[in-house]
Amino acid sequence: MNDNIKVSVVIPVYNLEQYIERCIKSVINQNLKEIEIIIVNDGSSDNSAKIINKYQKEDYRIIAINQENSGVSSARNRGIEIATGEYITFVDGDDYINNTTLEEMYSIAESEKNDLVFCFLSNDRQKDMSKKTHIERSEICLKHMIEGKRARTASGILFKLSLLKRYNIKFETDLHYGEDFLFTIYSLIKTKKNVGIIPEYLYKVEERLGSATRKFDINRFKQISLLSTKIEDSFKEIYYDNELEDLLYRYFESNIFSAVTNIVRSNEKTSIKVKRLQEIKENKHSQKVFKYNNKVFGTKKNKLKVILIRYSNVYLIWILYSLYTYKRNDFK
Numbered sequence: 001m002n003d004n005i006k007v008s009v010v011i012p013v014y015n016l017e018q019y020i021e022r023c024i025k026s027v028i029n030q031n032l033k034e035i036e037i038i039i040v041n042d043g044s045s046d047n048s049a050k051i052i053n054k055y056q057k058e059d060y061r062i063i064a065i066n067q068e069n070s071g072v073s074s075a076r077n078r079g080i081e082i083a084t085g086e087y088i089t090f091v092d093g094d095d096y097i098n099n100t101t102l103e104e105m106y107s108i109a110e111s112e113k114n115d116l117v118f119c120f121l122s123n124d125r126q127k128d129m130s131k132k133t134h135i136e137r138s139e140i141c142l143k144h145m146i147e148g149k150r151a152r153t154a155s156g157i158l159f160k161l162s163l164l165k166r167y168n169i170k171f172e173t174d175l176h177y178g179e180d181f182l183f184t185i186y187s188l189i190k191t192k193k194n195v196g197i198i199p200e201y202l203y204k205v206e207e208r209l210g211s212a213t214r215k216f217d218i219n220r221f222k223q224i225s226l227l228s229t230k231i232e233d234s235f236k237e238i239y240y241d242n243e244l245e246d247l248l249y250r251y252f253e254s255n256i257f258s259a260v261t262n263i264v265r266s267n268e269k270t271s272i273k274v275k276r277l278q279e280i281k282e283n284k285h286s287q288k289v290f291k292y293n294n295k296v297f298g299t300k301k302n303k304l305k306v307i308l309i310r311y312s313n314v315y316l317i318w319i320l321y322s323l324y325t326y327k328r329n330d331f332k
Contacts, residue, residue, distance in 0.1 A: 006034040007102050008088045008161065010079030012072045013039060017047040019094035019206055024055050024062075026096035026204075032103040037062045038079045039093075043069030048093075073171035073179050076154075080164055088161045090154050090180075094206040101202040105158040108133060108196040115160040116141075116187055117196035121151050123205040135194045139238070142188045145181070146231075146247040154180035156203035159187055166190075172230065177223040182230055189238055218276055221259045221283075228252055228285050249292045252285050257305055260317070277317055281309060 009027050013020055027037050039052050039062060049066065056062040065078055076090055087109060091097060105117045112135055136144075144150040154171075163169070167190045171179050188195070232248065263276045280286055290310040309317060 004034060005036050005085040006032060006087065006106055007036075007158070008079070008083035008085035009035055009037050009102070010076055010083065010088060010090050011037065011039045011093050012042055012075035012079070012090075013044060013048050013052065013093040014042040014069065014072070014075075015044045015046045015048060016093040017044075017051060020048050020051050021055075023091060023093050023096050024052070026099075027091060028055070028059055028061075029099055030097075030102045031100050032106055035061060035102060036083070036085055038065065038083060039063070040065045040067065040075040040078050042067060042072065042075040071173060071176070073173045073175065077170045077173070080161075080170065083161055085161055087158045088164065089158050091203075092155060092206075095155065096204050096206075098202050098204070102158075104198055104200070104202065105196075108198060109158055109160070112196055113193065114196040115163045115191040115193050116184075117158040117198065118150065119156045119198045119200055119202035121153070121156045121203045121205050122201045123207055131197075131199050133196070133198045136197050138188045138191050138193065138195055139244075141195050141197075142185065143244060143247055145184065145188070146244070146251050152178065152181040152184075154183045155205070157184060160191075163187060163191060175223060175227055175230070177220060178227040182227060182234070185231060185234055189234055218279060221255075221280065224255045224259070225283055225285050228255070249289055253289050253306070256280060256283075256286050256289060256309065260309060274315060281317075 011020075011023060011027070016023075024037070024039070027035070037059070039056075041049050041052055041064065043066075052062075052064050056064045063082065065082070067075065067078060072092075079090070080088065087106060089102070089105070101119065105119060108114065109117045114135070116138070118141070141150060145152055164187070167186070169183065169186045169190065171183050173179075175182065228251070231251075235244065235248065259280055260277065263273050263280075266273065268276070286309070290306060
């Protein structure tokens with residue numbers, strides 16, 4: 001660790017020529033000057049590399065890394081490997097941060113001796129905006145993330161680099177969905193300290209509107225299932241109380257409902273929809289939710305949804321969901 005560098009900023013980049021300049025400028029212009037900026041170009045085929053090289057020549061704090069396209073997790077892990085700051089944070093190449101972001105987060109981390117400090121993301125609707133900057137127990141923050149009260153991401157978070165190094169915390173490269181959520185879960189489990197919460201939108205998310213697709217991606221559901229397995233396994237390291245177990249299964253449950261709804265709304269052939277519904281019905285996490293639902297699960301509407309998916313013929317599931325979504329235009 002370099003004593004002179006307070007924060008290492010890791011920016012993964014893949015074909016972001018339209019956005020990367022804004023991102024780099026936002027980090028260069030931070031009020032906190034004792035930083036290093038690690039930009040990992042993940043095999044971009046556009047002009048991203050040229051833009052990065054231009055700014056590297058202008059600012060000695062920029063470290064430019066080029067690698068073959070290996071995915072965002074690999075790029076972030078490369079940044080962790082070479083980081084030398086006291087803390088580390090991750091900024092996606094199409095996002096940007098306020099001029100005061102690192103200064104505010106570092107100040108809280110230092111004064112409260114936190115391993116993690118959270119701010120809010122511009123696309124998130126947090127529940128405690130009326131509160132001032134405060135401290136939260138790590139287990140409470142973990143529950144809030146599972147519950148969706150905190151953004152399920154690694155963005156907008158300051159991590160103590162020594163914590164990541166000590167426990168070899170990395171982004172899972174076999175995950176392409178929720179890998180940043182899992183990374184933060186690992187960090188919250190390992191820290192023995194409270195975390196800092198700054199209820200301000202200090203991290204700006206670029207919400208790009210892509211062409212909407214009406215095709216269900218079964219591989220995404222499989223990724224969600226893999227993510228759920230890794231989350232469940234990670235919880236074995238900590239005291240696994242009834243509240244945390246309930247929140248975890250509610251998280252599984254919401255993913256199943258979302259997947260079923262997406263299948264029904266997709267423009268796939270009926271035979272494909274039926275096949276996908278059967279795969280979800282037979283998924284091991286779906287089976288766990290079915291069993292857990294008998295014990296404690298909440299609302300009558302959710303219980304009915306689970307019973308429908310568990311016991312109904314897949315054709316009947318498709319018909320009833322179709323009728324419901326047509327009538328309500330939502331099944332969430």
